[in-house]
Amino acid sequence: MTITRPTRSDAVRPSLADWPGLHEPPTGLRAAAAARVARGLFTAAVSRLEVSVQVDGRTLGRGGPAMVVHRPEELFTRIGTDGLIGFGEAYLTGAWDAPDLGGFLTVLAARMADLVPRPLQRLRGLHLARPPRAEESSVDNARDNIAHHYDLSNELFATFLDQTYSYSSALFATPESSWESQSLQQAQERKIERLLDATGVGDGTRVLEIGTGWGELAIRAAQRGARVHSITLSSEQQALARERIAAAGVADRVEVELRDYRDVAADGAYDVVLSVEMIEAVGYDYWPTYFTTIDRLLAPGGRAGIQAITMPHDRMLATRHTWTWIQKYVFPGGFLPSVEAIEQVTRERTTLRVTERTAFGRHYAETLRRWDDAFLAAADRVAALGFDETFRRMWHFYLEYSRAGFASGYLDVSQIVLEREAAR
Numbered sequence: 001m002t003i004t005r006p007t008r009s010d011a012v013r014p015s016l017a018d019w020p021g022l023h024e025p026p027t028g029l030r031a032a033a034a035a036r037v038a039r040g041l042f043t044a045a046v047s048r049l050e051v052s053v054q055v056d057g058r059t060l061g062r063g064g065p066a067m068v069v070h071r072p073e074e075l076f077t078r079i080g081t082d083g084l085i086g087f088g089e090a091y092l093t094g095a096w097d098a099p100d101l102g103g104f105l106t107v108l109a110a111r112m113a114d115l116v117p118r119p120l121q122r123l124r125g126l127h128l129a130r131p132p133r134a135e136e137s138s139v140d141n142a143r144d145n146i147a148h149h150y151d152l153s154n155e156l157f158a159t160f161l162d163q164t165y166s167y168s169s170a171l172f173a174t175p176e177s178s179w180e181s182q183s184l185q186q187a188q189e190r191k192i193e194r195l196l197d198a199t200g201v202g203d204g205t206r207v208l209e210i211g212t213g214w215g216e217l218a219i220r221a222a223q224r225g226a227r228v229h230s231i232t233l234s235s236e237q238q239a240l241a242r243e244r245i246a247a248a249g250v251a252d253r254v255e256v257e258l259r260d261y262r263d264v265a266a267d268g269a270y271d272v273v274l275s276v277e278m279i280e281a282v283g284y285d286y287w288p289t290y291f292t293t294i295d296r297l298l299a300p301g302g303r304a305g306i307q308a309i310t311m312p313h314d315r316m317l318a319t320r321h322t323w324t325w326i327q328k329y330v331f332p333g334g335f336l337p338s339v340e341a342i343e344q345v346t347r348e349r350t351t352l353r354v355t356e357r358t359a360f361g362r363h364y365a366e367t368l369r370r371w372d373d374a375f376l377a378a379a380d381r382v383a384a385l386g387f388d389e390t391f392r393r394m395w396h397f398y399l400e401y402s403r404a405g406f407a408s409g410y411l412d413v414s415q416i417v418l419e420r421e422a423a424r
């Protein structure tokens with residue numbers, strides 16, 4: 001199959017009505033001064049990387065995946081004003097392109113910690129925006145944060161997800177050389193079954209699922225004989241999950257409820273609590289609440305199984321108060337933990353301890369590659385759903401930006417099992 005990747009077009013310029021912050025780049029003396037600084041920092045950074053950046057009639061870098069800058073002043077103005085958010089926004093507007101976007105971003109992700117000189121990194125708090133209070137993952141805001149992404153359209157997600165509707169990392173069978181022969185559906189099923197096995201889900205198990213998705217995990221747990229209480233904040237996901245659960249013939253064993261995890265009141269009622277890639281939406285300030293809630297809801301001898309995207313602990317600490325492109329455009333209120341942060345908060349605030357962790361970050365890079373290929377191949381269907389060219393570039397950038405994090409090793413994903421510490 002030939003995949004048509006976005007290319008530069010003057011028609012990319014976002015409409016003022018739909019994308020008010022993107023229609024024109026910042027202007028004024030401050031923006032011009034920031035652009036000059038950004039040009040210098042950008043030139044110095046890419047000149048030592050294995051990339052080929054075509055800008056102002058010359059090529060920067062040591063050779064590698066290409067970036068073509070069509071509107072240099074816009075690119076540097078956006079970077080100078082808004083940092084990495086501006087860098088991503090300049091892609092959305094067509095100010096720059098990359099024939100192999102994921103490959104180019106992977107090189108940058110591998111050097112993320114030192115793209116900006118370390119002395120200047122200490123000044124990031126003075127320059128970069130903090131996450132808006134309106135996007136904090138409080139009880140009042142969480143529903144809107146989730147709706148921003150997951151209520152876009154079930155039909156949109158259907159254009160690139162496999163038949164399990166799993167929107168989290170798959171787990172392919174080893175070795176990596178065999179991945180091309182494995183379907184994404186098989187790998188998603190393997191991921192789910194492994195988590196159910198690790199937490200001992202079986203006949204009669206009382207399961208709480210925090211974050212329903214589109215119901216596949218709940219279906220498979222119920223098919224093992226478990227009774228599942230699944231909660232979500234997405235009305236779109238709830239509707240389709242219920243349809244899929246009914247079609248699978250397990251509606252008598254699965255309840256899907258619109259409810260915040262903090263509002264589940266059945267203390268000690270569940271043998272297993274499962275949560276697949278939901279902790280990323282919890283927010284830094286609410287990790288203690290998330291884990292103490294799981295601790296409170298688990299019955300004696302119970303287990304929790306979470307699948308979590310993680311980042312290095314030092315980068316987590318450095319960026320926890322920084323508003324990112326992903327937060328602004330894709331996941332408002334979200335933030336990635338580190339493995340160390342998970343261990344620390346559970347040790348200090350709960351009776352739970354990590355007893356097992358399986359990491360498979362490269363599997364996520366492959367999952368995202370397949371999602372992006374499917375999304376690009378479905379461009380006409382996506383357009384027919386009403387999503388404009390700027391949205392399609394944004395979604396492509398999101399998928400490839402994420403893939404780069406895992407391909408470079410900057411991000412990882414793990415299945416983590418937590419149990420109560422044995423009494424002494």
